[in-house]
Amino acid sequence: MLSVTLAACGGSDPKFDGSNVTGTHLGRDMAMVDAAGAVRTLASYRGKVLIIYFGYTHCPDVCPTSMADLANVMTLLKGDARKVQVVMISVDPDRDTPAIVDHYAKAFNPAFIGLSGSAEQLAKTAKSFKTYYAREPSKTPGEYAMSHASMFYIIDRTGEARVITNSTASPKAIAHDVELLL
Secondary structure, eight states: OOOBOOOOSSSOOOOOSSEEBTTSOTTTTOOEEOTTSOEEOGGGGTTSEEEEEEEOTTOSSHHHHHHHHHHHHHHHHGGGGGGEEEEEEESOTTTOOHHHHHHHHHHHOTTOEEEBOOHHHHHHHHHHHTOOEEEEOOSSTTOOEEEEOOEEEEEOTTSOEEEEEETTSOHHHHHHHHHHHO
């Protein structure tokens, strides 16, 4: 995946378990809608470490497993969990309204946030994160699945992308990377 080394500013680079993407500015164009109808950007969560996951509520397996893993990360972080915000961005704006995806995310942890928006907002946000999603055709009218990358993007408290990791990473490895940014 992406790997960029941190510019030398004195001291050594953090030893992330995931891929260090410092300096890539992933997510800079994020602009999705929350359950209250407000447009949210990375700046909306400044001061917290963000873990962003792209998924959808009709996902039969990978998304619920990934969200459960993120709930486990929060448990591992103990008191520091209050300094972290998990955000699920829906890749299925036709079915996942902001309220629906927010309700889904909160089922895993009441502090989690779900975001959705228009197809255009999603396309711009996904491009900003360099992530993939596509609607998969189905033989049954009105039914479909979404194909999507399954990654966790970890953003530092200033809004800069720092780590990207596959959703198969252990909660312990994800918590380790988050702790390095707290």
